[in-house]
Amino acid sequence: MNRIELQAIADKEIERQQELKCRVLCCASTACLSSGGQEVRKALQDELKAAGLTKDVQVVATGCKGLCSRGPVVEVTGPAQERVLYANVTAEAAQQIVRQHLVGGQPVNDYRLDADSPFFTKQVRVVLSNSGIVDPERIEDYIARQGYAALGHALREMTPEEVCLAIRRSGLRGRGGAGYATGLKWDLVRKADGRDKYVIANGDEGDPGAYMDRTLMESDPHRVLEGMALAGYAVGAEQGFLYVRGEYPLAVKRLERAIKAAERQGVLGSRIFDSNFNFRVDIRIGAGAFVCGEETALMSSIMGRRGEPRPRPPYPAQSGLWNSPTLINNVETFGNIAPIILNGPEWYAAMGTEKSKGTKIFALTGNVNNTGLIEVPMGITLREIVFEIGGGIPDGRTFKAAQTGGPSGGCIPAEYLDTPVDYESLTALGSMMGSGGLIVMDDQTSMVDVAKFYMEFCMDESCGKCVPCRVGTAQMHRLLSRLIAGEASAADLATLEELCRMVKALSLCGLGQSAPNPILSTLKYFRAEYEARLKSGAAHGAPSQEAA
């Protein structure tokens, strides 16, 4: 494979698509499949066959289009066609679409989705630019959309230093949650001494309600692989590991296919693009532990050991897998790499705020009209996300709080709706960017219950290595349960707060250090709800009989 051959594949694929009258893109991501996407696709194909249109119309199983609550989503597109989106498509609706729209030329308005609604227009799709458009199981589709062009370009025209510099200048920060400067991390690994180096993509996404990484891996697996190969070239690694959680079988299947296809085409494996660069990617499947999303625990798991974090330093950049320098980034971070190399760091840095560049994917869930996956520029306000993209709160209810960052994050109340969404602003509010879960809650939600839910999650997912997290989370859960049962005194609330501070300070890894955040942030903004649950007579610091 060289760059001319790559271009030839792209041209051939584009030509093939142009020759079709139109293409019907059916979402085949987990959410749409679970609402009957498979039957819809089959109904479309059967009906097309019956209408004798199989030569002119191609049904494509694509990745996610974002509006998961209205799935299955189907898009009709073609060279001489207006782009039409359909939602909540059933098998009967699919037949109607074929008869009325594809044969008759009249879109079916009953199922039609407004493609100009804020849900679509407010988004900026960089990482998800191929999601919902390409067939994730066909490498030609990806190549036709400039896939692997960035890798080809970097291998020929750029030195590893220049790749690192480009990433540094783009201002990209880690999308896993902590927000460490990606370029800086790459440079550290590049400069580290070591015969073997490794690249790891962290796809062990575990936050409740979050599915950004899953969707990216399912919808555009080659984008992740290309990002990893570019990272391998930049830091001097020849082996990559994709750590995918075991609950994502579809992502694993598509990634496996993608790796095989990429190796066949010579864009992964040995002598990539006829250069001296070799890069292989292997998949490692997690066994269901949330803590394995923590980088040191993840590496431990890849090496076949118990998934337990270890203290840092040494950081993975100095000593990671088998004591070799290791670059570990989130899957979404890798999804940003190819566009940065193709379009230049300046283009990327023009998006977002001063310290947080580019775009971020969020999984918008909870009490909001449009739940689904969105990609927005950094610095967008929470109000725009919830009320414009999300379409507001259902049933005429009012917005109470938004939870970001999963069990490590916190709740942001209504008075901060106009805060720009970036790493620093969210941290200042006592929450965090996290990996991208965004749960909207209406006025019926009890914040104490929310805190208890997350504490139960942390308690179940604690690995048990350090005492503050292992026992502390269990005790915090106990105290919250007593509070909810109306059995807690003001002294118990004080004990809870004291314990939160200790667990935050003394825990070994990020899971324990951030486990008290849901309690601390809800206490900060909704303290009255906690006090209202205290044993009667115990509110406002007055000690009860028992506590005295």
Add this chain to the structure above:
Amino acid sequence: METVVTLTLNGEMVSARADQTLLDVIREQKIDLPTLCHMQGLSERGGCRLCVVEVQGAPRPMAACVTPVTEGMVVRTHTPELEHQRRLVVELLLAERNHVCAVCVVNGHCDLQWAAAKLGVASVRYEYLHPDLTMDASHARFVLDHNRCILCTRCVRVCDEVEGAHTWDIAGRGIKTRVITDLSRPWGDSPSCTSCGKCVQVCPTGALFEKGATVAEMTKERDFVGWIIRGRTKREWTW
């Protein structure tokens, strides 16, 4: 050549070898710092969090046993805040399982008891969790009592690193974590156990003890790991 670094420990300038941990230096300076999972001669775990110290510039307290010394480090070991947090950790441990000293085989010789006494833990502010745990008395000479276990994993490490048997391991996670022998079969049936008893000697509490010992009778020989390692590295033994 060994590199020497200088650090400030509780306001005093101290020199140390660059390959030492903070805990090594603190112990050399005869500063009393409680630990439970640390044991001289075994790999460090950093799990009990009792040896946390304040390092200037670090965002949170650092566990001394796993923190390498660096030039110019400014360390404080006994601030009121640290002492308070250590007490909370010990209280969490006491509330986690069934630590009733009055009926324990190692009463008076227990590391957890000592740490609690030294830190001035007079009462426990948390609810006792009292999990329903079993004992394993299937071994001919030793007994495992999960009710006293604090999951320091000294037994796991000594069995793996010194004895080389790796009979012990951990199963489960979070509050449900347990030490197990082999693949969680009874200790007495373990084909890998050599019955050397090292795990019993390094166990900080009464979780592992010799059969037949009754209240306060079980004393443990803590120094032997150091002796074995010294003997091996200096080749002092021939047989």
